[in-house]
Amino acid sequence: MSIKYILCGLPVFILLAFAQISTTEADYTDLNKNGRMDPYEDATRPTEERVTDLLGQMNLEEKAGMLFINGTGVSLSGDPTSKEGITGPAAMMPSALEHLTERRMNHFNIWSVPADPAVFAAWYNRVQTAARETRLGIPVTIASDPRNHFSENIFSMEATGFTQFCETLGFAALGEADFMKQAAEVIRGEYVAVGIREALHPQVDLATEPRWPRINGAFGEDAELTARLVVAYLQGMQGDSLSAKSVACMTKHFPGGGPQKNGLDPHFEFQEGQIYPGDNFDYHLIPFRAAIEAGTAAMMPYYGVPTDQTEENVAMAYNKAIITTLLREEMGYDGVVCTDWGLVSDTRMGPVVWPARAWGVEDLSEVDRVQRIIEAGCDQFGGENRPELVVQLVEEGKLSEERIDESVRRLLRVKFALGLFDDPFVDEAAIAGVFADTASLRLGQLSQQASMTLLKNEDGALPLAEGSLKVYVENMDSAVVAGYATVVATPEEADFAIIRLNTPWVPVETDNPFAKGFHHGDLDFKGAEKERILELERTVPTIVSLYLDRPAVIPEIAGAASALLCNYGASDRSVCEVVFGRVAPRGKLPFELPSSMEAVEAQLTDVPHDSENALYGYGEGLTY
Structure with a gap:
């Protein structure tokens, strides 16, 4: 007998219940393979109910694995077990599947990726398929540092296959929140298309120490401008709230990593701590308050030691006064706090050992460092894969489950x-359309061009004048x-010279x-380099195109230049588009x-804004 005839005589409330079962249970995925729909598998239930149900089914090893995120690479074949074509640190790391099956980890930071985003997407889907085969079917979260900037700095991942915007300093130069949000929406779309669902950005440290190496990833030295732009950034990436279309953002580096003594970065043991001679600690919190108000999904504290700002001079993630008292209690933040990378374990780089960034607690054992970080109020360990240490602490009664x-x-x-x-997979067939979007490509180019500061x-x-010079x-x-003017071999033949320069820097003496x-x-x-540039400027009228990843000191070069045009990550074509007047610079x-x-x-x-007799002041910029 047909089911429709059986149902005809049933009361309405039973029919409705049957309809609910037939639509809901038919669509769910039996993640824990027990033959029924558990609350955590039911997309119609409130999030907190689903979390509570799953948490109750997890064992200690699974919980510990979730607290760790480490790097991996995407192979050229898209095979998660392969290391074909993976370069850099990721080539020395276990594969995502090794971490998933052996350590119960399900958060991964992607480093090396192929040039073809379609390979990335295929790799991602295979990883999620493997995750569904684990005991509880907990999906993987893929995270990444910035991948959408035209950059010559070590801190931006190569924009392989992704739209190339200027660096965030360029968005600060533009100062346009709507532009920032629009760019972030493009980044979000490209991330979601390949499976990146967590951004290890934005970076909202303030550039109050000009020598600090990480200025290029921030929004400059002004707290109010940074706060305004980070809100737009988060809106573009996350939306009004997290959803299946969002990329969760990890705002960094709390409580602001800019004021490093002598600009020495605390990635390394030669750092000298963060100092506050202007008693201006709270100024650096302004962008973080804005990010919390805008709903940032996660927060990352920096490596630095807030010298004499708390009772103990220990690094931020070890510092309970910073994480619990300030961030959680005073600022009311209850989201994820993930440490910066490598606070627990030393890293061997050939014959060199790079010590863990356990500044102020270097004498603690690895397991004691883990305990100290959790007790400080952190939730997750970046750049680490040591869940067994969490298990050990709980089993020894030093941390409660x-x-x-x-x-x-x-x-x-x-x-x-x-x-x-509910649906962790990406549509591999849609990749080509997302990454060939001409509007996105034009927006990226426009950001490089319009942000330039004359x-x-x-x-x-x-x-x-195009074509005649x-x-x-x-x-x-x-x-x-040559697409804009006749290129000649010597300065003496030229009407103008156009030279591209980078802000100088000096490598620290280190192994x-x-x-x-x-x-x-x-x-x-x-x-000799300075004199060579000045000699060129004396020989022919010279247009200096200067890449600013930090505030350059160029009084003589600027004085002798016919024009000084600064950029924040730009292609040669973008520089020409501005130099020859196709696009007007509007950056400050x-x-x-x-x-x-x-x-x-x-x-x-x-x-901020305290350089005596500055050559050019904050907010300066011409146009035409």
Whole structure:
């Protein structure tokens, strides 16, 4: 007999109940393979109910695994068990599947990726398929550092296949919240398309110490501008609240990593702590308050030691006064707190050992470091894969399982809010359309171009007349420039020279190869290089295109230039588009350019806008 005839005579309330069962249970995935729909598998139930149900089914090893996130790479074949084509640190790391099955980890930071986003998407779907085969079917969360910037700095991942915007300093130069939100929406769309659901950004540290190497990833030195832009950024990435279309953001680096003594970065043991000679600690909290108000999903404290700001001079993630008292209690933040990478375990880099960033508690054992970080109020360990240490602490009675549950609950809320339990997979067929979107590509190029900051334009040298001039170029692709003017071989033949320069930096003397790539040190051109540039400027009217990842000290070079046009990550074509007047620059300096290194050294590390007799002040910028 047909089921429709059986149902005809049933009361309405039974029919409704049957309809609910037939639509809900038919669509659910039996993640724990028990033959029935548990509350955590039911998409119609409230998130907190689903979290509580799943938490009650997890064993200690599964809970511990969730507290760790570490790096991995995407193979050229898209096979999660393969390391084909994976380069850099990811090549030395276990695969995502090894972490998933052996350590119960389900958060991964993606480093090396293939040029084709379709391979990334295929790899991601295979990882999620493997995750569904685990005991409880908990989905994987894929995270990434910024991948959408045109950058020559170590802190931005290569924009392989992704739309290339200027660096965040460029968005600060534009100062346009709507533009920032629009760019963030493009980034979100590309991330979601390949399976990246957590952004290890935005970075809202303030550039109050000009020598600090991480300025290029921030929004400049002004707290109010940074706060306004981070709200737009979070709205573009997360939306009004987390959903299946969102990328959860991890705002960093609490409580602001900018005021490093002598600009020395606390990734390394030669750091000298964060200092506040201007008694300006609270100023650096302004962007974080804005991020909390805008609903940031996670927060990352920095490595630095807040010197003499709390009872103990220990690094932020070890510091209960910073994480629990300040962030959680005073600022009311109850989201995920994830440490920066590598606070527990030393890293061997060939013959060199890079010590864990356990500043102030270097003498603690690894297991004691884990205990101290959790007791400080953190939920997750970045760049680590040591869940056995959490298990050990609970089994020895040094940490309660209830305390571990608090952190797991926060992490599960994000996974559920992102819809990962209901449909973690991406549409591989849609990848080509997302990454070939001409509107996104144009927006990326426009960001590089419009954000440029014109600081000098002697006698209206810019824009140059397209097609009628002979130009000499340095550090540019002559074939690109030839589309705008005749490129000649020597300065003497030229009507103008166009030269691209980078803000100077000086590698720290260290055996650590990673540290040598950080843009530390003096900000001025020196010796023969400086004289060579000045000689060129004396020979021919010179357009200087200067990449600012930190505030350069260039009084003589700027004085001799016909035009000074600063950029924050731009292609040669984008530079030409502005130099030859196809696009007008409208950027304003997001920080001061000091007049000398003596002025830099005299600045207060924690105070903005305090460079004496600045060559160019905060907010300066011309246009045409």
